[in-house]
Amino acid sequence: MILRTPLPEFFNDICEVVRLFISVSEIRLAEPGQDADLIHTHAERDGQWVEAFDYIGAHREAALAVPGGDALERKKQLKRLIKHTLYLLLRDALGVRPPWGSLTGIRPTRLVYEALEHGMDEAQALNWLSRTFDVSEHKSELLGEIVRAQRPVICHDTGVFDLYIGIPFCTTRCAYCSFASDELGNGRMVEPYLDALLREIAATGELMRTRGLKVRAAYMGGGTPTALSATQLTRVITAAQREFPNAIEWTCEAGRPDTIDRAKLQALLDLGITRISINPQTLCDRTLEIIGRRHTTRDTLDAYALARSMGFDDINMDLIAALPGEDIADFERTMRGVCELAPESVTVHTLAIKRASRLHERGYNQVDAPTAQRMVELARDMAHAAGYVPYYLYRQKYMAGNLENVGYSRPGRACLYNIDIMEETTHNLALGAGAISKWIFPERRRIERAANVRSIELYIQRLDEMVERKAHVISMYDDAPLN
Template identity: 50%
Template sequence: MADVFRLFYGDAPIAHGEFSGGPSKEILAVVHRAELRDGLWKDTFSGAGKTLSFSSAPQGRTEVEKKRLRKRQVKLGLYALLREITGMRPAWGSLTGIRPSRLLYEQMAEGKSPEEAAKALVDVFDVSPSRAALLVELETMQRGLRVLPEGTFNLYIGIPFCKTRCLYCSFSSGEIGDGHLVEPYVEALLREMDLCRAMIEEKGMRLRAGYVGGGTPTAIPRPALEKILDRAKKAFPGAVEWTVEAGRPDTIDRDMLQMLRDSGVTRISVNPQTFSDATLRRIGRAHTGEDTVRAFTLARKIGFDDINMDLIAALPGEDLPIFSQTLDRVLDLAPDSVTVHTLAVKRSSKLHEQLHLQGGGQHGLPPEGEALRMTESARSRLSQSGYFPYYLYRQKYMAGNLENVGYARQGKACLYNIGNMEETASVLALGAGAITKWLFDRELRIERAPNVKNIEAYIARVEEMARRKRKLLFSEESGEEASR
């Protein structure tokens, strides 16, 4: 239920239990009463002088499904009360999950058209018509790409090093420093690759799409990255797509790009996040907007015809005009895909730490509603320029409770991103902090095998990480082992 409260009250403290105090402007006390009577659930929610009551029939066939759908009923009731109290209507309505598209496909599985399914999300979950329409556009782009051919999997390789750590970053990556961990990390990664190659051959599976992320893979020396790519292509041949996150323009030069091209990489990401140099300094990125232009132009000259660019809406110190200027520069460059992220203030980020130390001060964050205006502007302008949404996901603590959306030109949607975000593809994940996710279709379930996040621990325990994957891939009763 805490996620529903956060839709309206952000990161305010939440407590569950008995409340004996009287009315208070500082404390919102919500009471939920429920009883099953005459075959119906009777739910009453009260708070801030308002009371709402609902009746609903129990749903679901299995016990797990019944529990899940009952929780959904209660969340919808709580959402209705909080909307009544605050007068707010979040863009995604009562939805708090990472993948809103899952509900669209759930409705379509019942025989509804995409448009009918979207209307159900508006009617049942109070999703805004704008976001429901976004899901319909996304479904159109995903047709024929969402589900992998039988016997295939996707591969993720994590390079957890960056030149500097961005203010908003919460990933399990480390600043590269003097680079003393790079060589032992690469050797451990190659060892894990060799061990997993044997498993995949034993399973008789083939790779569809590979993705090298981080961190910033291009932050490590070129020969080290070349060694990783060479081993990966030999261990897991046949992929129709290979992506490398060349995200930081200050890590890209002609030799690096030529090596990526010669290694068979088909798609790269060159990520400005913003073209405002003042913002780049503020968020801890050691490059300028012009560095991004230089890197992108060089990549085009070398022959890359599938380049993504990432932007972030609602960065500290930015407003709609600044964001629009960034969008102008991106559209001038005409990449093949554009990913528009909404700033998420993660608990493990430096930004969250600074906000906390300032006693809740906003650190120059845009005002309420600005993130929505930015993302709506991006969607409109990208659509006018021939880009369409092809994958979408949400995170906790996002500005405006919004979303991250990948837009692409026709024929340029990233296969790895679709399979990973929709969880319609098994993903073999290598490296520190990487999480393997395997689909078991007969049971309609996903099992996970996480690698430890700490780089030194990963190096020391790489054989154990491979054993976790073997247990997952070959045991009938696989279970997730704790990442510690």
């Protein structure tokens, strides 16, 4: 598709809306004099922005009074106007209404909180969301449930932070994965990586102590943390708990059932960790083979039973809707099987085919949007029937049906870390290769990031630089106290 726009700084935003409706491999800006498939015009007159789009003979125009405020706020409002104008054109021209309307962002809950901050009650906020962005009633109701679950536990204390520790190793790489993780192979990089990680833990622990900042929730993810040995897990977590003591929640993403054994689970229990995630993704063995998982449904059931028998009382299980080769009946069997196990929480992801994944390399076509949507709706209905409530949500690019990932939990068992990281209300100190720390400046409505390099080798070589990046961001916080 060829696009002509006088505002190329909004090119990516326009592309996001196009991909809500049309599967296109490439969208390019028109060269001077080149014909375009999609034409955008922009004007400012009589104190208004006027946006117009033309596509296959259809035309749509909309205007908005140029708002006051700072440049960032004006840019945000202009972006919304551009995206929604194009959305309305394509919706009417193609006869398709995406469930999330014109929203393409990762965190739709943020808009609900924004409306609440402006004095609306929940019903008014959800109505505003539907009117302004054409969000479906079903998705508005979902957001309302999530906000109600979050509000009693959401944190705005700038004196605390969450901790993320990344273990970027897996026994194999899943076909849908695009994360910065390496297969274990012969394991030659594991010990050098852990040595560097322990150095980063010690250095950042000192940074936090000197500023009087306290850890709220800690999360060990990856990759697959339980790809490590019991001894290695103990080594890393002991160091983290020494530097960042008294977290009110500690999660270890055990992940793949085939990496879980009694020794590793006992090591976690000995360290006081009783919240883990056991992630089958599906209970269909045929699909597990297709996506490159080296475990079976029986492995999942055995790992879950072992964890329960040892005393783990807070278990999450991850599932993926719209996996290759699965139909609605396959997904329903998986969801029913997991609900019968009765973990404290279930996270239902919708397959997103990232460009760096093997599924993308193979040219896999996602399931059609109506099928993906039915799977996600089925998950919600079955979760409700089993006593779960949705407590966090996020969206991704390239997701089947332009849908969402939703975390469900038993009442009172929501994962604090997941809420904090998705709503971006709490500082996040992220350690390890590919980890991205975020420091929150609420009064400035700004987030500063400090990213670690993705490469394990470069992370080890440039560790001092990674620590310095964090120190720089935290020093900006020192210069602008928020309490």
